[in-house]
Amino acid sequence: MKNFIKRHWTVLTTPSVHYSLAFLTVGGFIAGVIFWGGFNTALEATNTEQFCIGCHEMNDNVYQELKTTIHYTNRSGVRATCPDCHVPHEWTDKIARKMQASKEVWGKLFGTISTRDKFLEKRLELAQHEWARLSANNSLECRNCHSAESMDTTRQSPRASEAHQKFLFTGEKTCIDCHKGIAHHLPDMSGVPEWQ
Amino acid sequence: MKISAKWLLSLAIIGIAGMAMAAEPITTLRSAAPDQVSPAPQMSNFEDNSEKRPRNYPEQPPTIPHDIEGYQIDRNANKCLSCHARSRTGDSGAPMVSITHFMDRDNQFLAAVSPRRYFCTQCHVPQKEVKPLVDNNFVDIDQLLPNNSTRIAE
Numbered sequence: 432m433k434n435f436i437k438r439h440w441t442v443l444t445t446p447s448v449h450y451s452l453a454f455l456t457v458g459g460f461i462a463g464v465i466f467w468g469g470f471n472t473a474l475e476a477t478n479t480e481q482f483c484i485g486c487h488e489m490n491d492n493v494y495q496e497l498k499t500t501i502h503y504t505n506r507s508g509v510r511a512t513c514p515d516c517h518v519p520h521e522w523t524d525k526i527a528r529k530m531q532a533s534k535e536v537w538g539k540l541f542g543t544i545s546t547r548d549k550f551l552e553k554r555l556e557l558a559q560h561e562w563a564r565l566s567a568n569n570s571l572e573c574r575n576c577h578s579a580e581s582m583d584t585t586r587q588s589p590r591a592s593e594a595h596q597k598f599l600f601t602g603e604k605t606c607i608d609c610h611k612g613i614a615h616h617l618p619d620m621s622g623v624p625e626w627q
Numbered sequence: 628m629k630i631s632a633k634w635l636l637s638l639a640i641i642g643i644a645g646m647a648m649a650a651e652p653i654t655t656l657r658s659a660a661p662d663q664v665s666p667a668p669q670m671s672n673f674e675d676n677s678e679k680r681p682r683n684y685p686e687q688p689p690t691i692p693h694d695i696e697g698y699q700i701d702r703n704a705n706k707c708l709s710c711h712a713r714s715r716t717g718d719s720g721a722p723m724v725s726i727t728h729f730m731d732r733d734n735q736f737l738a739a740v741s742p743r744r745y746f747c748t749q750c751h752v753p754q755k756e757v758k759p760l761v762d763n764n765f766v767d768i769d770q771l772l773p774n775n776s777t778r779i780a781e
Contacts, residue, residue, distance in 0.1 A: 499697075590675070590693050613697075
């Protein structure tokens with residue numbers, strides 16, 4: 432075993448005999464471009480709504496609920512897709528979330544929420560994960576579109592205007608604190624703070 | 628003899644009613660025949676000004692002066708109560724649900740909203756500024772009472 436490692440280490444550390452330095456550097460660069468391009472394309476392919484609703488768990492439950500909300504259909508026709516709210520847009524945060532999502536592959540393989548009943552039973556836990564994530568990052572995914580600076584409270588109803596000035600602009604609360612269930616149905620909220 | 632008179636009278640009534648029906652064309656609320664696709668009526672926005680509407684009679688459930696689109700009210704959650712519950716009114720500034728809503732069917736007060744009063748939109752409804760389909764001749768009791776008293780005096 433020790434011999435095996437030693438032999439390979441020598442191969443790696445001795446200069447190349449057959450290939451020129453130019454071939455190795457240019458070849459390495461091209462291989463790098465192809466690898467990086469492929470990696471990013473694959474990453475972006477998993478970051479589409481079509482990919483998300485490719486599984487019946489997402490298509491039959493949460494996607495159907497989204498369709499009735501203002502984030503799917505509205506007067507201006509601008510809409511949010513799954514990753515707009517559920518995956519960070521910044522690259523490093525996105526990779527971190529994608530690594531977390533490997534747990535979801537496990538869930539898919541073992542059918543953690545493969546039926547409607549299983550999904551409903553697990554719904555509170557799943558929702559709590561999302562609430563915790565949005566609380567921790569100050570509702571970053573909401574703010575990718577809804578910025579407090581561009582929010583014109585004079586165009587809002589008096590009720591919304593008052594609440595945003597009192598809680599949002601002062602930083603006392605973040606979007607998700609009041610807007611839970613904005614795009615999906617709520618789980619059993621008994622025991623959730625501020626809910627009955 | 629008596630029977631034939633009754634017969635004549637009922638015949639006359641049917642005749643007159645038939646003539647009245649023929650003279651007055653039946654109007655319909657539809658803009659097209661039932662088997663035709665008629666254009667959908669224009670949708671209007673909900674009143675959203677947070678201003679209290681006076682009640683038309685003391686027992687009237689107050690109307691909702693704001694938009695409630697997408698508010699979930701089911702066994703899992705009640706979005707209304709996240710502002711109107713007693714414990715939430717401090718933050719929200721919303722009026723608290725009336726104490727009568729804490730009462731069960733035996734008039735005992737519970738600690739929270741009674742299950743029979745849980746579904747807010749059974750009685751409380753948001754408002755839209757639309758032309759009524761049928762004229763309303765409702766008379767407020769305050770206007771009705773003086774009329775009555777003058778009639779009694781006469």
